[in-house]
Amino acid sequence: MTKAAPLIQAFFDEATNTVSYLVADPTTKRAAVIDPVLDYDAGSGEVDTRSVQAILHAAKAEGLAIDWALETHAHADHLSGAPFIKMKTGARIGIGEHIRDVQRIFRPVFNATDLKADGSDFDCLFRDGERFGIGDLDVEVLHVPGHTPADVAYKIGDAVFVGDSLFMPDYGTARADFPGGDARQLYRSIRRLLALPPETRLFMCHDYKAPGRDHYAWETTVAEERAGNKHVRDGVTEDEFVATRQARDATLAAPKLLLPSIQVNIRAGRFPPAESNGVRYLLIPVKSKSEGATAS
Numbered sequence: 566m567t568k569a570a571p572l573i574q575a576f577f578d579e580a581t582n583t584v585s586y587l588v589a590d591p592t593t594k595r596a597a598v599i600d601p602v603l604d605y606d607a608g609s610g611e612v613d614t615r616s617v618q619a620i621l622h623a624a625k626a627e628g629l630a631i632d633w634a635l636e637t638h639a640h641a642d643h644l645s646g647a648p649f650i651k652m653k654t655g656a657r658i659g660i661g662e663h664i665r666d667v668q669r670i671f672r673p674v675f676n677a678t679d680l681k682a683d684g685s686d687f688d689c690l691f692r693d694g695e696r697f698g699i700g701d702l703d704v705e706v707l708h709v710p711g712h713t714p715a716d717v718a719y720k721i722g723d724a725v726f727v728g729d730s731l732f733m734p735d736y737g738t739a740r741a742d743f744p745g746g747d748a749r750q751l752y753r754s755i756r757r758l759l760a761l762p763p764e765t766r767l768f769m770c771h772d773y774k775a776p777g778r779d780h781y782a783w784e785t786t787v788a789e790e791r792a793g794n795k796h797v798r799d800g801v802t803e804d805e806f807v808a809t810r811q812a813r814d815a816t817l818a819a820p821k822l823l824l825p826s827i828q829v830n831i832r833a834g835r836f837p838p839a840e841s842n843g844v845r846y847l848l849i850p851v852k853s854k855s856e857g858a859t860a861s
Contacts, residue, residue: 576619614646661706708754723762736772739751740814742815
């Protein structure tokens with residue numbers, strides 16, 4: 566008997582160019598949310614839950630029960646809304662087991678002494694090849710490092726949620742210049758994804774409207790990526806990809822929410838502990854580009 570295909574709803578956050586997904590088993594009505602966004606205003610420090618509320622409202626309208634809040638990696642461009650989903654639904658927060666490596670990299674950067682760096686902020690750490698269920702849907706975890714050491718993709722039926730590895734064919738691939746990133750690893754991870762059956766549907770975590778395209782898009786197929794991805798279409802060698810990726814990365818600015826996002830997301834969306842005045846703060850490490858720039 567053929568299993569039912571997953572029901573998939575996409576939610577696009579234009580402020581961070583992020584796509585979150587509500588994925589459900591049509592038979593049991595059990596569901597997961599992948600890469601939920603917590604709205605954050607960097608200028609005021611205010612947070613809002615409107616993006617995750619929209620997903621929760623959609624789930625309620627469809628009679629879905631959310632069991633999982635799944636992260637593809639510790640994002641550098643938005644804060645995670647997973648804790649709010651957990652609070653409202655009891656969902657478990659899952660991520661790849663190599664989040665420990667990312668925690669170890671960034672714990673000293675933010676002097677995050679509250680962080681154990683053992684992944685225990687998350688409810689479940691997935692191994693490569695591990696399988697679990699969303700109702701009757703079978704989910705396979707694929708470790709796809711390169712953008713970060715911890716990236717995973719979630720394969721659910723004929724759909725794969727690729728996180729930050731591939732983008733739409735006309736935009737290319739994710740950057741690999743963050744600490745722990747590696748362009749060669751990224752190439753090999755992408756080739757693993759593109760070895761899946763040609764008809765496999767691929768769902769992006771981001772879209773930025775490639776030049777000449779007037780609309781956002783986030784769904785494609787293995788066949789379309791292999792035929793037309795500007796960075797990794799069939800015939801592009803590993804060395805060619807690495808040269809292209811490294812040249813491109815050298816021109817990219819840091820994401821505007823990099824510092825807030827990383828220190829929250831390595832804690833599974835938890836903010837740093839409150840200070841003695843009861844207020845929680847996000848840290849901005851100060852770096853000097855010229856001698857004496859930080860002198861008092």
